[in-house]
Amino acid sequence: MSTPYTRKSLTPDKIVDKALEIADAQGFEALSMRKLAGALGSTAMSLYNHVANKDALLELMLERVAAEIVTPDISGDWEETMRQRAHSMRAALLRHRWVPPLLISTITMGAASLRNIDATLGCLVTQGFTYAQADWARNALDSHVYGYTLQELNYPVSPEAYQTAAAQYLPMISKADYPFMHEAAVQIVDGTYDGMTQFSFGLELIIDGLKRWRDAP
Amino acid sequence: MSTPYTRKSLTPDKIVDKALEIADAQGFEALSMRKLAGALGSTAMSLYNHVANKDALLELMLERVAAEIVTPDISGDWEETMRQRAHSMRAALLRHRWVPPLLISTITMGAASLRNIDATLGCLVTQGFTYAQADWARNALDSHVYGYTLQELNYPVSPEAYQTAAAQYLPMISKADYPFMHEAAVQIVDGTYDGMTQFSFGLELIIDGLKRWRDAP
DNA sequence: ATGTCAAGTATACAGCGTAAGTCAAAAATA
DNA sequence: TATTTTTGACTTACGCTGTATACTTGACAT
Numbered sequence: 001m002s003t004p005y006t007r008k009s010l011t012p013d014k015i016v017d018k019a020l021e022i023a024d025a026q027g028f029e030a031l032s033m034r035k036l037a038g039a040l041g042s043t044a045m046s047l048y049n050h051v052a053n054k055d056a057l058l059e060l061m062l063e064r065v066a067a068e069i070v071t072p073d074i075s076g077d078w079e080e081t082m083r084q085r086a087h088s089m090r091a092a093l094l095r096h097r098w099v100p101p102l103l104i105s106t107i108t109m110g111a112a113s114l115r116n117i118d119a120t121l122g123c124l125v126t127q128g129f130t131y132a133q134a135d136w137a138r139n140a141l142d143s144h145v146y147g148y149t150l151q152e153l154n155y156p157v158s159p160e161a162y163q164t165a166a167a168q169y170l171p172m173i174s175k176a177d178y179p180f181m182h183e184a185a186v187q188i189v190d191g192t193y194d195g196m197t198q199f200s201f202g203l204e205l206i207i208d209g210l211k212r213w214r215d216a217p
Numbered sequence: 218m219s220t221p222y223t224r225k226s227l228t229p230d231k232i233v234d235k236a237l238e239i240a241d242a243q244g245f246e247a248l249s250m251r252k253l254a255g256a257l258g259s260t261a262m263s264l265y266n267h268v269a270n271k272d273a274l275l276e277l278m279l280e281r282v283a284a285e286i287v288t289p290d291i292s293g294d295w296e297e298t299m300r301q302r303a304h305s306m307r308a309a310l311l312r313h314r315w316v317p318p319l320l321i322s323t324i325t326m327g328a329a330s331l332r333n334i335d336a337t338l339g340c341l342v343t344q345g346f347t348y349a350q351a352d353w354a355r356n357a358l359d360s361h362v363y364g365y366t367l368q369e370l371n372y373p374v375s376p377e378a379y380q381t382a383a384a385q386y387l388p389m390i391s392k393a394d395y396p397f398m399h400e401a402a403v404q405i406v407d408g409t410y411d412g413m414t415q416f417s418f419g420l421e422l423i424i425d426g427l428k429r430w431r432d433a434p
Numbered sequence: 435a436t437g438t439c440a441a442g443t444a445t446a447c448a449g450c451g452t453a454a455g456t457c458a459a460a461a462a463t464a
Numbered sequence: 465t466a467t468t469t470t471t472g473a474c475t476t477a478c479g480c481t482g483t484a485t486a487c488t489t490g491a492c493a494t
Contacts, residue, residue, distance in 0.1 A: 151356060
């Protein structure tokens with residue numbers, strides 16, 4: 001009855017595995033059905049026996065990524081729990097750079113996402129937040145994660161290279177047109193400022209504000 | 218005298234105009250070079266006499282959007298200025314829903330973007346922030362704008378329909394699997410919570426935190 | 435009047451997602 | 465065991481995409 005197929009050389013799992021591998025390594029635009037099939041030693045149309053279409057495949061991929069995010073411990077200290085969740089979200093987005101652009105066009109309402117949201121609300125609600133407050137808090141925290149990571153991914157220079165990059169670009173930043181950016185670049189070159197924005201800065205700002213809000217709404 | 222078409226009927230400006238029109242109305246994936254040319258009464262290849270390629274067109278489009286954002290008044294009160302800038306950024310992103318997905322893949326370093334960033338730094342720096350602080354502050358504020366709008370655009374239900382949508386989906390949110398989301402939905406249905414997250418909430422959280430940080434770093 | 439140059443157009447190519455149809459192997463049934 | 469049914473893989477084909485190449489045409493300077 002439930003004897004496993006020996007002929008199934010392709011399975012949804014294997015397909016999603018390879019799709020993630022390709023997207024992570026070569027970017028999302030490099031992921032075509034033909035290429036994916038080729039990497040699996042098969043042909044494009046064979047994939048459609050296991051995956052409805054490319055959008056469905058995408059949703060499976062996003063669900064995998066969602067599963068990588070730490071599920072909040074409902075009884076854990078909310079501040080530390082939210083911190084960990086935010087950092088693991090950022091890590092997942094950086095690991096899979098192709099995800100952020102898709103977060104808009106694709107509504108991800110898979111089990112992993114829902115479970116995570118539920119646990120997040122749960123953690124906050126059991127520690128003094130109302131449901132409305134918990135929803136707002138999660139929204140504000142997630143906004144920071146998404147927005148910060150978006151900017152981080154967009155940034156053309158790697159953190160180690162800020163100083164040399166600033167030195168290189170400095171002559172191109174017209175002091176007349178962009179006086180403040182120019183001065184900022186100068187400060188990065190001379191070491192006054194290392195040029196690194198920090199994920200934790202905004203995160204702690206928000207956590208701190210949430211704490212204050214909960215205690216004195 | 219009038220020939221069937223007058224020379225130079227196409228200009229970069231006209232092309233970008235129409236491209237924005239199509240993308241705003243029908244989404245980004247609906248914008249193809251052939252379709253765009255057709256809407257301009259021309260053919261696809263004609264566009265290439267005025268625009269290097271589709272990516273270059275995109276950059277022009279993004280630059281137009283960037284120009285819609287309020288340029289901070291350097292001598293204005295920083296709190297109010299940042300508030301206005303954030304709101305106008307969000308408005309621009311909502312007006313052009315196709316933008317956010319592209320913010321990652323396309324580095325926008327056009328004049329309008331640079332001018333805005335420069336003015337933002339300037340406003341903060343002239344009011345007591347160091348350059349490093351100003352950079353962090355801008356980054357945190359922009360993170361909120363991008364992240365919040367991203368979630369807002371992704372959300373499948375319009376704000377007016379939250380209550381009816383919650384009532385509709387309630388039976389589908391398993392109380393066993395997602396107890397907290399279930400309760401949240403209940404509270405939206407019974408009116409305890411209107412289900413609306415608010416852009417200003419997170420924004421004020423951050424502004425408040427920045428103020429505190431500047432005064433006691 | 436003629437030559438030059440820029441703008442418009444036609445054709446073509448490689449790639450895409452995927453609908454439709456074919457075929458052979460595995461599973462179910464007899 | 466023999467036969468039927470189901471299913472996964474494959475081939476072909478269609479309409480779409482961005483754009484390279486080559487050709488034509490209109491406008492203007494000499």
